[in-house]
Amino acid sequence: MSAGRVRWAIPLAVVPLLFLLAYGFRTDPREIPSPLVGKPAAPFTLTTFDGEPISLESLRGKVVVLNFWASWCYPACYEEAPVLERGWREYRDRSVMLVGINIQDKEEPARKFLQQFGHTFPNAPDPQGRVSVDYGVYGVPETFFIDRAGRVRAKHVGAVTEQIFRAQVERLATEPG
Amino acid sequence: MTPPRARLLLASLLAVASLLTLVAGGAGAAAPVNEDAVREIAAQLRCVVCQNLSVADSPSETANQMRGIIRERLAAGDTPEQVMAYFVEKYGLWILLSPPKQGFNLLVWVVPFAGLGLGLAVVAVLLRRWSRRTAVPAAEAPAVDEAMRQRIRREMAELDR
Numbered sequence: 036m037s038a039g040r041v042r043w044a045i046p047l048a049v050v051p052l053l054f055l056l057a058y059g060f061r062t063d064p065r066e067i068p069s070p071l072v073g074k075p076a077a078p079f080t081l082t083t084f085d086g087e088p089i090s091l092e093s094l095r096g097k098v099v100v101l102n103f104w105a106s107w108c109y110p111a112c113y114e115e116a117p118v119l120e121r122g123w124r125e126y127r128d129r130s131v132m133l134v135g136i137n138i139q140d141k142e143e144p145a146r147k148f149l150q151q152f153g154h155t156f157p158n159a160p161d162p163q164g165r166v167s168v169d170y171g172v173y174g175v176p177e178t179f180f181i182d183r184a185g186r187v188r189a190k191h192v193g194a195v196t197e198q199i200f201r202a203q204v205e206r207l208a209t210e211p212g
Numbered sequence: 213m214t215p216p217r218a219r220l221l222l223a224s225l226l227a228v229a230s231l232l233t234l235v236a237g238g239a240g241a242a243a244p245v246n247e248d249a250v251r252e253i254a255a256q257l258r259c260v261v262c263q264n265l266s267v268a269d270s271p272s273e274t275a276n277q278m279r280g281i282i283r284e285r286l287a288a289g290d291t292p293e294q295v296m297a298y299f300v301e302k303y304g305l306w307i308l309l310s311p312p313k314q315g316f317n318l319l320v321w322v323v324p325f326a327g328l329g330l331g332l333a334v335v336a337v338l339l340r341r342w343s344r345r346t347a348v349p350a351a352e353a354p355a356v357d358e359a360m361r362q363r364i365r366r367e368m369a370e371l372d373r
Contacts, residue, residue, distance in 0.1 A: 164277030
């Protein structure tokens with residue numbers, strides 16, 4: 036029988052297994068591709084912490100940066116907060132709108148967070164989580180970059196850095212409406 | 213019946229009918245959503261903030277809100293399929309705890325059973341081969357020549373004495 040001749044090949048059976056494991060361990064189970072990139076951004080109407088209504092519809096024609104955050108999200112949300120405020124001040128005159136959406140949070144610590152960072156862009160709570168599910172948010176912070184036509188163009192998971200903010204907003208702001 | 217009275221009767225009948233449909237419609241909208249239906253959908257959705265827990269089993273705030281959204285959509289008249297489709301549209305197929313049985317994902321469902329069947333077939337073949345191999349030498353063992361037979365007889369006689 037030829038069993039003796041192929042016996043040396045038996046350990047080779049682990050090779051595909053090793054490939055599978057190598058692939059599996061390198062992918063991040065927390066990284067979820069968003070099916071929303073390239074699609075129209077879901078409309079929403081919320082009331083900001085200052086009591087002003089804000090809707091995506093009213094921002095049509097502007098580049099919209101939608102940032103989902105929570106006061107308990109430490110350190111990522113605390114790292115990106117100053118970046119967002121600086122980015123907002125830099126781009127607000129170029130018809131760029133930054134909107135913060137506070138999710139899975141309580142009002143008091145959320146207000147404290149806003150006070151701590153002195154945010155001057157509108158922030159609104161999403162008490163029923165409807166907007167976060169509409170945007171397929173699974174954690175904080177998550178940031179969506181929406182173009183002038185109201186399409187989701189990019190999603191960033193984790194703290195936004197100055198580099199990312201500038202690259203995304205610059206790209207969308209220079210696009211013709 | 214005079215025409216004005218007939219008209220009045222018709223009008224009141226219409227009023228009663230519309231009131232009834234209004235009540236029925238109102239009752240329909242306010243009817244509590246079947247919690248089993250909510251649970252059934254939630255059990256098929258992955259809790260987005262936990263690992264390997266369904267929305268039905270997670271005590272997290274997000275899962276609670278998602279159950280609320282399921283309830284709301286069912287109350288609005290969505291079918292369970294439509295509710296699932298909504299979550300898939302927002303989160304992708306990732307949100308489903310079990311991949312749909314179609315296309316490439318079908319492999320996930322077929323391969324384990326195919327592997328099990330293949331393994332069983334291999335075991336069956338090997339078992340048959342091994343049992344045959346041990347049976348053959350057993351049949352050939354009693355090849356004893358005349359000298360050996362005489363020696364056995366002699367030694368048996370020796371023992372009997």
